[in-house]
Amino acid sequence: MLASLILTACATKKVQNQMQGDVYTGTDTVKYLASGVADRVFFATNESVLTTASRDTLRKQAEWLRKNSKINVVLEGHADERGTREYNLALGERRANAAKDYLMTYGISANRISVISYGKERPVDSGSNPLAWSKNRRSVTVKAN
Amino acid sequence: MIFITALSLPFLAKKPIDLPPIVSVELIQISEKTNIPFAPKAKKIIEEVKKKEKEKVTSEQAPPKKVKKEKPDAVPLPDEKIEKVKKIEEKKQNPEKLDNEIKQVSEFEKEELFNPDNIAALIDKSKEETAETTKKISKITQSQDKNVDASGLTLSEEDALKAQIFGCWSIPLGLPYNENLLVRIKLELKPDGTVIKSEILDHARMNKPGQGFYKVLAESALRAVKLCQPLRVPAKGYERWKELLLNFDAREMLEG
Amino acid sequence: MRYLNFLVLLFVFIPIKAIALIEVDITRGNLNPLPIAVSPLSIDKESNQSLKEILRKENIGSEISIVVENNLKTSGLFNPLNKDAFLQEADIVHLKPRFEDWALIKAQALITGKVTYQDEKLRVEFRLWDVLAGKEMMALAFTTVPSNWRRVGHIITDKVYERLTGEKGYFDTRIIYVAEEGPKVKRIKKLAIMDQDGFNTKYLTLGNELVLTPRFNPTNQMVTYLSYFRNMPRVYLLDIETGVQEVVGDFPGMTFAPRFSPDGKKIIMSFAMDGNSDIYTMDLENRVVERITNHPSIDTSPSYSPDGKYICFNSDRSRYQQIYIMKSDGSNVKRISFGKGLYGTPVWSPRGDLIAFTKLHKGKFYIGVMRTDGSGERLLTENYYQEAPSWSPNGRVLIFYRETKSDSEGKGFSAKLWSIDLTGYNERLVGTESDASDPSWSSLLSN
Numbered sequence: 001m002l003a004s005l006i007l008t009a010c011a012t013k014k015v016q017n018q019m020q021g022d023v024y025t026g027t028d029t030v031k032y033l034a035s036g037v038a039d040r041v042f043f044a045t046n047e048s049v050l051t052t053a054s055r056d057t058l059r060k061q062a063e064w065l066r067k068n069s070k071i072n073v074v075l076e077g078h079a080d081e082r083g084t085r086e087y088n089l090a091l092g093e094r095r096a097n098a099a100k101d102y103l104m105t106y107g108i109s110a111n112r113i114s115v116i117s118y119g120k121e122r123p124v125d126s127g128s129n130p131l132a133w134s135k136n137r138r139s140v141t142v143k144a145n
Numbered sequence: 146m147i148f149i150t151a152l153s154l155p156f157l158a159k160k161p162i163d164l165p166p167i168v169s170v171e172l173i174q175i176s177e178k179t180n181i182p183f184a185p186k187a188k189k190i191i192e193e194v195k196k197k198e199k200e201k202v203t204s205e206q207a208p209p210k211k212v213k214k215e216k217p218d219a220v221p222l223p224d225e226k227i228e229k230v231k232k233i234e235e236k237k238q239n240p241e242k243l244d245n246e247i248k249q250v251s252e253f254e255k256e257e258l259f260n261p262d263n264i265a266a267l268i269d270k271s272k273e274e275t276a277e278t279t280k281k282i283s284k285i286t287q288s289q290d291k292n293v294d295a296s297g298l299t300l301s302e303e304d305a306l307k308a309q310i311f312g313c314w315s316i317p318l319g320l321p322y323n324e325n326l327l328v329r330i331k332l333e334l335k336p337d338g339t340v341i342k343s344e345i346l347d348h349a350r351m352n353k354p355g356q357g358f359y360k361v362l363a364e365s366a367l368r369a370v371k372l373c374q375p376l377r378v379p380a381k382g383y384e385r386w387k388e389l390l391l392n393f394d395a396r397e398m399l400e401g
Numbered sequence: 402m403r404y405l406n407f408l409v410l411l412f413v414f415i416p417i418k419a420i421a422l423i424e425v426d427i428t429r430g431n432l433n434p435l436p437i438a439v440s441p442l443s444i445d446k447e448s449n450q451s452l453k454e455i456l457r458k459e460n461i462g463s464e465i466s467i468v469v470e471n472n473l474k475t476s477g478l479f480n481p482l483n484k485d486a487f488l489q490e491a492d493i494v495h496l497k498p499r500f501e502d503w504a505l506i507k508a509q510a511l512i513t514g515k516v517t518y519q520d521e522k523l524r525v526e527f528r529l530w531d532v533l534a535g536k537e538m539m540a541l542a543f544t545t546v547p548s549n550w551r552r553v554g555h556i557i558t559d560k561v562y563e564r565l566t567g568e569k570g571y572f573d574t575r576i577i578y579v580a581e582e583g584p585k586v587k588r589i590k591k592l593a594i595m596d597q598d599g600f601n602t603k604y605l606t607l608g609n610e611l612v613l614t615p616r617f618n619p620t621n622q623m624v625t626y627l628s629y630f631r632n633m634p635r636v637y638l639l640d641i642e643t644g645v646q647e648v649v650g651d652f653p654g655m656t657f658a659p660r661f662s663p664d665g666k667k668i669i670m671s672f673a674m675d676g677n678s679d680i681y682t683m684d685l686e687n688r689v690v691e692r693i694t695n696h697p698s699i700d701t702s703p704s705y706s707p708d709g710k711y712i713c714f715n716s717d718r719s720r721y722q723q724i725y726i727m728k729s730d731g732s733n734v735k736r737i738s739f740g741k742g743l744y745g746t747p748v749w750s751p752r753g754d755l756i757a758f759t760k761l762h763k764g765k766f767y768i769g770v771m772r773t774d775g776s777g778e779r780l781l782t783e784n785y786y787q788e789a790p791s792w793s794p795n796g797r798v799l800i801f802y803r804e805t806k807s808d809s810e811g812k813g814f815s816a817k818l819w820s821i822d823l824t825g826y827n828e829r830l831v832g833t834e835s836d837a838s839d840p841s842w843s844s845l846l847s848n
Contacts, residue, residue, distance in 0.1 A: 046721070048676070081786070081804070082761070082764075082786070083722075083743075083745075083761070084702070084715075084722075084745040084746050084759050084761075084788045084789065085613060085614065085788065085789065085838075085839070086614065086657060086658040086671070086701045086702045086745075086746065087699060087701055087702065087715060087717075087722055087745050089613075089627075089634070089655065089657045089658070089673070089701075090657075090671065090673055090678035090699040090701050091699065093654075093655055093673040093676060093678065094673075094676040094677070094678075094699065096676075097675055097676030098676060101676075115654075116632060116633075116634065116655070117634065117655055117673065118611075121588065121611055121613070122586065122587075123585060123586055124586060125586075125809055126584065126585040126586055126807050126808070126809055126810060126811030126814065127807065127808055127809035128785075128806035128807050128808075128813075128814075129809075132809060297423050298423055298425070303425055306425055307425060307426075307427065307429075310425075310427050311427065311429040311430060311431075312431070313430075314427060314429075314430030314431065315430060315431055315433060315435055315436075315509065316430040316431065316432055317435070317478075317565065317566055317567070318432060318434065318435075318477070318478040318566070319478055319562075319565075319566030319567065319568045319797065320566070320567070321568075323754075331422070357563075357567040357568070358566070358567030358568065359567070360567060361565060361566055361567035362567075364531070364534075365430075366427075367534065368509060368531070368533045368534065369427075369430065371533040371534060372509075372533055385423065386423055388422055388423075389422070389423055389424075389425065390422045390423065390424040390425070391424075391425050391427050392424060392425070392426045392427060393427045393430075394426065394427065394428050395430065396428075397428045397429070398428070398429060398430060398432060399432075
C-alpha cells in the first residue's frame with residue numbers, strides 16, 4: 001500500500017517534471033545532431049506554435065547547419081494518436097513547417113530543408129497516456145545525407 | 146504542369162487480384178411439376194387434397210438489368226395459365242379469395258412480360274379500382290364516424306383487438322423513418338373472427354417510385370392479420386364489425 | 402334533370418347509411434428481427450460429387466445457405482431459425498414447402514433452393530416464400546464458376562433483403578482496408594481487400610512502405626490511397642484488376658485524404674504546402690488540377706455529395722476542427738457542426754440526406770450522423786478511440802475502425818473494424834485476419 005503510494009507520487013512528480021502545460025520538456029526520447037544540438041522540438045495538443053524552448057533548440061540547429069553547410073535535413077512532423085488520421089497528417093506537416101520557417105529566419109536556405117509529415121503513424125512512445133502523447137507531438141530534424 | 150508517373154510495381158504484391166467473373170442471373174423458367182412429393186411425416190399436418198395436383202412455379206421478380214432472360218417460348222401465355230391455375234383452385238375451400246389470387250398471378254405476369262423492371266406488383270391489381278372507390282367512400286365516413294360513435298366498438302372491445310394485433314405485427318426493421326408509414330387494410334370478417342377477405346387501400350402507392358418500402362410494410366400488416374386469425378372480435382353485433390378497417394402505422398414505433 | 406338529382410342524392414346518402422366502417426389504429430408491433438428459415442439448398446448426388454472435388458466442401462448446398470444465414474443475421478433485421486428445428490428436408494421443401502410446418506416453428510419467411518453442376522458451371526436456384534400467406538415471393542437462378550459460390554450466397558441475401566425490407570442490400574460487396582501488424586512504433590501496413598463478411602482476404606501491397614486511407618471508385622475497379630513510396634507521401638491510383646498504379650498529379654508536396662467523385666471521373670484530395678493544407682481535385686481524363694479551397698487553415702477529409710454538387714470536409718479555420726460544406730466549385734463555404742467538441746472525417750451518405758462523422762469530446766471518440774445542414778446530430782457509438790466511418794452502399798450501415806489503449810510497451814493495443822447500424826443498434830466486430838484500419842465499403846458488385 002505504502003509502496004504503491006510512493007510509486008504514484010513519484011510518477012506524478014516525474015510527469016510534472018517532464019511536461020509544461022502539455023508540452024514535453026523531458027529528454028527521454030531526444031537524440032543529438034551534435035553535442036548540445038537536440039534533434040527535436042515538442043508541441044502542445046492541436047498546436048503548431050513553437051515554445052521558447054523549441055526556438056532555443058532550433059537556433060542551435062541553425063547554428064550547427066551553418067557550420068556544416070553540406071548537410072541537408074528532413075524535418076519530420078508528427079502528431080499524437082488522439083486525432084483523426086487525415087487531420088493529423090496535415091497537423092504534422094504544419095508542425096514541421098513551423099520548424100522549417102524558424103530555421104529559415106536564422107539563415108538556413110529552404111533548399112537544404114525538406115519536410116515530411118507522418119501524422120500519427122510513427123509514435124516514439126506506444127503508451128496511451130498524456131506523457132506518451134506529449135513525446136509524440138514533435139518535429140524531428142534528421143540528416144538527409 | 147501535371148503529369149502522371151506510371152510506376153513499375155516494386156511495392157505491389159506480385160499477383161494483381163483477379164475479380165471472379167460476374168455472376169449471371171436468370172429468371173427461373175416457368176415449369177410444371179407433377180406428383181409433388183410431400184414431406185414424409187411432418188408432425189401435425191395431414192394434407193388431403195393435393196397428391197395429383199398440378200403445380201406451377203412462377204417467378205415473381207424480374208431479373209436485374211444485365212440479365213439474360215430465358216427464352217420466352219417456355220412461358221405459357223397468360224390465358225393458358227389462368228386456366229391451369231383455376232383447376233387447382235377449384236379444389237380449395239374459399240372460392241372468393243382464390244378468385245383474387247388467380248387474377249393476381251395473371252396480372253402479375255402480364256406486368257412482368259411488358260415491364261421487367263417493375264417488381265412491385267405482388268398483390269392483386271384488379272383491386273385497385275375498387276380500392277380507390279372505397280378510399281373515397283371511407284374518407285367521407287371517417288369524418289362521419291366521429292359523430293356516429295354509437296356504431297363503433299367499445300373501448301374494451303377495441304383494446305382487446307388492438308392488443309391481439311400488436312402481438313402479431315412484426316414491423317419490418319429496414320423502413321425509412323422519415324416517410325409516411327401508414328397502411329390501411331380493410332377486412333371482411335366471419336362471425337368467429339376469421340378473415341374472409343383482406344384488402345390494402347391505397348394500393349396504387351406500391352408501384353410508385355421510391356415507395357418500395359410501402360409494399361414491405363403492407364405485406365407485414367397482412368402477415369399480422371393472418372397470424373392473428375381468428376381476430377378477437379366482440380361476441381355480439383356482427384353487423385357492426387363484419388367489415389373493419391385497420392390502420393397500421395409504424396411511425397410511432399420506429400421513431401420511438 | 403330529376404333523374405340527375407336522384408343520382409346525386411344516391412351518391413351522398415348511400416355511403417353514409419350503408420358503410421359506417423369501424424376503424425382501429427394499430428400503432429404498435431414488435432421490432433424483433435423477422436424470423437426466417439434458411440433451408441439448406443438441395444443438391445443431387447452427381448453434382449455434389451463433382452463440386453466436392455472442385456471446392457473441397459462436403460455439401461456446397463448447405464455451405465451456401467450458411468453464407469446467406471450469416472449475412473441475414475449480421476444485418477440485425479432477420480432472425481435465422483435454428484436448422485435443427487426444421488421439419489422438412491431440403492430436397493423436398495425446394496419443390497413445395499409445407500407452410501404449416503414452417504409456421505409451426507414460427508418462421509415468417511422461408512428460403513429454399515437447389516444447386517446443380519452442369520457444363521462446368523455452378524447453377525443455384527432459390528425461392529423465397531411468405532410462410533403465412535403461403536405463397537412464393539421470389540424465384541431466381543444464378544449461373545457462375547464454382548469458385549464463386551460465396552458470392553452467390555451474397556447475391557441471394559441481397560435479393561431476399563431487398564424483397565423483405567424494400568431497400569437494396571449490401572452483401573455482395575467488398576471492404577478495402579489497411580491490414581496492420583508489428584509494434585506500434587514501427588507498424589507495418591498493407592492494403593487488403595476482403596468480402597464484406599471477412600472472407601477471401603487478399604493483400605494488394607507487400608508492406609514495404611506505409612499505406613493509408615484506401616477508397617474505391619464507384620465501379621470498384623480502382624482504388625485511390627496514400628502511399629509513402631520513396632518517402633514521398635502521395636495519393637496513388639491503383640487498378641485492382643491489372644495492378645497498374647500511378648501517382649495522382651505532380652504536386653510538390655504531400656497529397657492525402659483522397660476520394661473519388663461520385664461519377665468516378667475525379668479524385669478529390671488535400672495538398673499540403675508550407676504548412677497549409679487545401680482541397681484540390683484532379684480530373685482523371687484530362688489531368689486538369691483544380692484548387693477548391695484557398696484558406697490558411699487545414700482543409701482536409703473531403704467527400705462529395707452523391708449528386709456531385711456539394712463537398713463536405715473538415716477544417717480548423719474556426720480554430721478547431723469542424724465540419725463544413727460547400728458547393729463543388731468551392732463557393733458558399735458553410736460550417737455545419739456546432740456541437741461541443743471537435744468534428745472530423747465527414748462522409749456523405751449514399752442516400753444524400755446524412756453526413757457521418759467522427760467526434761472528439763472530453764477524451765472520447767464518437768461515430769455519429771447529422772443532416773447535411775448540421776441539424777439532427779445523433780451519436781451512434783462512444784469509445785476510447787474510433788474514427789473514419791464508411792457507408793454501406795444502401796446507406797444503412799457504417800463501418801469504421803477502433804483502437805484500444807496500450808501501455809508504453811504497446812501492450813494491449815489493437816486496431817479492428819467494426820460496423821454499426823444507422824439506428825445505433827447492432828454494433829459488430831468485423832472479422833479480419835490481422836489488425837485493421839481505414840475501411841472503405843465498395844458499392845454493390847453485381848447490378
